[in-house]
Amino acid sequence: MEPLIKIEALTRAYQAGDVEVPVLRGIDLTIHPKEYVAIMGRSGAGKSTLMNIIGCLDRPTSGRYILDGCDVASLDDDALSSIRGRTIGFVFQSFHLLRNLSVVENVELPMEYQGVSPAARRERAVGLLERVGLGHRLDHLPAKLSGGERQRGAGARARSDQPRLIRADEPTGNLDSSARRKILDLFAELQDETGVTLIMVTHDDAIGQEAGRCVVVVDGRVAEDR
Ligand SMILES: Nc1ncnc2c1ncn2[C@@H]1O[C@H](COP(=O)(O)OP(=O)(O)OP(=O)(O)O)[C@@H](O)[C@H]1O
Ligand SMILES: [Mg+2]
Numbered sequence: 001m002e003p004l005i006k007i008e009a010l011t012r013a014y015q016a017g018d019v020e021v022p023v024l025r026g027i028d029l030t031i032h033p034k035e036y037v038a039i040m041g042r043s044g045a046g047k048s049t050l051m052n053i054i055g056c057l058d059r060p061t062s063g064r065y066i067l068d069g070c071d072v073a074s075l076d077d078d079a080l081s082s083i084r085g086r087t088i089g090f091v092f093q094s095f096h097l098l099r100n101l102s103v104v105e106n107v108e109l110p111m112e113y114q115g116v117s118p119a120a121r122r123e124r125a126v127g128l129l130e131r132v133g134l135g136h137r138l139d140h141l142p143a144k145l146s147g148g149e150r151q152r153g154a155g156a157r158a159r160s161d162q163p164r165l166i167r168a169d170e171p172t173g174n175l176d177s178s179a180r181r182k183i184l185d186l187f188a189e190l191q192d193e194t195g196v197t198l199i200m201v202t203h204d205d206a207i208g209q210e211a212g213r214c215v216v217v218v219d220g221r222v223a224e225d226r
Contacts (some may be wrong), residue, residue, distance in 0.1 A: 002069060004165060004197050005031040005054065010063030010219075012049050023049050026063070027068040027218035031165070034195045036187075038202050038211035044215045047201045048169055050095065054199060055167045056084040069166065087164045097142035097153055104129060107157045132186060148179035155186045159194075166190070169201045175177040 012024040023046045032036055033198050036215065052058040053065060065072040067218070068087055075083065092131060097098040097106045107125035116124070129135055142150055151171070158166055172180040187198055198208065208214045216218035 001032055003066075004035075004068055004146060005029065006064070007054075008064040008065040010053070010060045010065060012046075012053060012058070013061045016038045017073070024053075024060075027217075027220070028223055029215065029222060029225075030197065031197060032034075033197055034191070035213060036175060036191055036198045036211045037213045038198075038200050038208045039215050039217060040063055040208050041217035043051045046220045047217050050217065051167055051169050051199070051201055052177050054165075055088055056080050064168045064178060073131060088167060096144075097150055099142055099155070102139045102141060103134060103145070103153045106153060107160045109225065110157065110160050125156075125160060130149070131152070132156050132182060146180075148175055151175060151179060152186070155183050159190045159196075163195045163196060170200065170203065171200060172207065 002162050007027055007029040010027040011022065011031075013020040013022045015021075027050060038182065039050065041047055050090055051057070053060055054067075056067065059073065065167060070083060072080065072083075097103070098109070101109065104122070107128055108121040111121045111124065125184070126138065129138060132155060134149060134152055136147060137149060137153075142153065144152065155171070158168075168187075171187075172183055175183065187200070188210075190196055191198055198211070200211065202208065214224070214226055215222055
């Protein structure tokens with residue numbers, strides 16, 4: 001099977017005044033479709049930096065990133081945002097449900113971009129929200145939700161557009177254990193149903209165990225891959 005992600009000798013340095021500060025120092029990583037991968041490591045190790053590159057939000061300083069057969073370095077900004085829209089579902093570290101849209105409209109949004117009809121969008125969005133226990137909050141604005149409800153809404157939105165890849169940066173940070181369980185169940189179910197590839201940054205050993213594979217980043221390099 002062709003890998004979904006192939007990363008070779010990837011580096012990323014940040015410019016701090018006159019000096020370049022290396023953050024990723026030569027990452028090699030191959031991820032196949034349908035894998036569930038936890039990315040772990042200490043604070044500052046470079047996990048979010050790596051995830052931003054994987055998510056096509058940022059570009060490597062050097063090295064190669066092939067996503068779904070496409071060399072990301074060769075893409076201009078438009079092509080990059082198009083591959084991002086087609087391929088990747090996002091669950092951010094802080095959850096960005098759009099403030100001016102109701103919960104159900106937020107979940108419908110990715111499907112709108114994909115040209116799904118309004119009736120079909122609504123039906124699918126309501127179904128997804130009911131499954132995460134938000135059936136009674138459809139018309140609420142995100143500001144009127146609890147943190148856990150917002151997170152579940154974002155999880156429902158991430159699955160509404162059936163992406164090839166879902167990347168989540170600490171999706172369960174700051175959650176109580178039952179909200180955390182719901183998010184993880186949602187991901188597991190999603191993977192069962194659609195075979196999406198999941199890549200999740202986490203500090204949580206339990207999630208590391210749950211994922212089929214655990215990649216530990218130490219000081220900008222892959223120190224362990226098990
Ligand atoms: N935009 C930036 N400009 C300069 N330095 C940055 C920038 N973003 C991150 N860094 C630095 O890169 C290093 C890695 O940051 P990164 O956010 O990838 O860490 P992380 O592994 O996700 O940590 P955490 O677990 O705390 O989220 C840190 O030392 C950070 O200060
Ligand atoms: Mg981070």
